Amino acid sequence: xxxxxxxxxxxxxxxxxxxxxxxxxxxxxxxxxxxxxxxxxxxxxxxxxxxxxxxxxxxxxxxxxxxxxxxxxxxxxxxxxxxxxxxxxxxxxxxxxxxxxxxxxxxxxxxxxxxxxxxxxxxxx
Amino acid sequence: xxxxxxxxxxxxxxxxxxxxxxxxxxxxxxxxxxxxxxxxxxxxxxxxxxxxxxxxxxxxxxxxxxxxxxxxxxxxxxxxxxxxxxxxxxxxxxxxxxxxxxxxxxxxxxxxxxxxxxxxxxxxx
DNA sequence: CAGTATCCGCTTGGATACTG
DNA sequence: CAGTATCCAAGCGGATACTG
Numbered sequence: 001x002x003x004x005x006x007x008x009x010x011x012x013x014x015x016x017x018x019x020x021x022x023x024x025x026x027x028x029x030x031x032x033x034x035x036x037x038x039x040x041x042x043x044x045x046x047x048x049x050x051x052x053x054x055x056x057x058x059x060x061x062x063x064x065x066x067x068x069x070x071x072x073x074x075x076x077x078x079x080x081x082x083x084x085x086x087x088x089x090x091x092x093x094x095x096x097x098x099x100x101x102x103x104x105x106x107x108x109x110x111x112x113x114x115x116x117x118x119x120x121x122x123x124x125x
Numbered sequence: 126x127x128x129x130x131x132x133x134x135x136x137x138x139x140x141x142x143x144x145x146x147x148x149x150x151x152x153x154x155x156x157x158x159x160x161x162x163x164x165x166x167x168x169x170x171x172x173x174x175x176x177x178x179x180x181x182x183x184x185x186x187x188x189x190x191x192x193x194x195x196x197x198x199x200x201x202x203x204x205x206x207x208x209x210x211x212x213x214x215x216x217x218x219x220x221x222x223x224x225x226x227x228x229x230x231x232x233x234x235x236x237x238x239x240x241x242x243x244x245x246x247x248x249x250x
Numbered sequence: 251c252a253g254t255a256t257c258c259g260c261t262t263g264g265a266t267a268c269t270g
Numbered sequence: 271c272a273g274t275a276t277c278c279a280a281g282c283g284g285a286t287a288c289t290g
Contacts, residue, residue: 015237016162016165016233016236016237017162017165017166017180017181017182018182019182019183022240022244023236023237023240026236026240026243027161027162027232027233027236028158030156030232030236031155031156031157031158031160031161031232032156033153033261033262033263035156036152036156037141037142037152040141040142041142048271048272049271049272049273050271050272055142056142057142057143057144058144059263060262060263060264060265061264061272061273061274062262062263062264062274063262063263065272065273065274073247074243074246074247075243075245075246075247076246081272084271085270085271086270086271086272087270087271087272087273088271088272089271089272089273094246096239096242096243096246099235099239100232100235103231103232103235104232106228106231106232107152107155107156107225107228107229107231107232108141108152110224110225110228111141111148111151111152111155112140112141112148114221114224115147115148115151117221118151118199118200118221119147120200121199121200121219121221122198122199122200157282158282158283159283173251173252174251174252174253175251175252185283185284185285186252186253186254186284186285186286187253187254187255187283187284187285188282188283188284189253190252190253190254191282191283206252210251210290211251211252211290212251212252212253212290213251213252214251214252214253
């Protein structure tokens with residue numbers, strides 16, 4: 001996925017910095033308190049609500065539900081409800097959501113790998 | 126330096142999903158309301174406070190100041206104050222900050238490029 | 251110009267109760 | 271199990287006024 005074009009910015013850049021750019025809203029959804037963690041948790045897996053809650057430690061039912069709904073509306077997550085009792089609901093990334101995942105995983109991996117450097121830089125500053 | 130073994134498990138995923146992982150805090154800083162936009166705005170440029178405010182349309186003085194201070198502590202941004210009147214202060218990315226920039230620009234570019242697909246997916250869902 | 255101080259509303263998130 | 275509804279406390283974020 002070495003699309004050189006992206007890093008060279010052949011397309012229009014900086015629209016995100018414009019207050020009225022609709023990309024801002026999508027960025028907000030992804031870079032919300034739990035957005036990136038939900039995307040990472042669904043890494044090519046199909047998970048149920050309770051499994052997601054366990055995997056993303058610290059998230060409340062309310063915020064998980066809210067984040068999942070937002071992503072479902074954005075088309076990043078597919079929700080499958082099985083009409084059984086007790087209820088069984090599954091969540092997985094859509095192809096579009098997988099693309100988003102592939103972008104945010106760069107950031108997530110960088111943070112985990114470079115945390116010592118960041119903490120050290122923080123001390124020096 | 127083998128306290129948490131972060132460096133020893135470069136491909137381990139999911140530590141971010143742990144409530145007590147210190148990476149969570151750094152992620153919060155970056156994926157805060159204005160974090161990514163500030164990083165993008167400083168794209169290899171040296172800018173003053175007022176220039177940043179103009180470039181990142183919609184940001185308040187308070188949040189710009191707060192975001193800059195957080196990133197300075199994290200070692201992502203370098204601040205240079207010139208002792209002149211009126212005050213002159215410059216901000217630029219540190220080498221560490223540039224690395225973070227290179228991760229988030231993936232996400233930013235993807236959103237701007239694929240916004241039509243996202244908006245369309247939203248309608249269908 | 252480069253911020254800080256202040257006030258205020260919205261969001262976040264926990265706890266709990268309830269439904270299908 | 272998979273949520274929704276409600277209340278409440280705390281913190282985040284925004285607008286404005288003010289200072290060196």
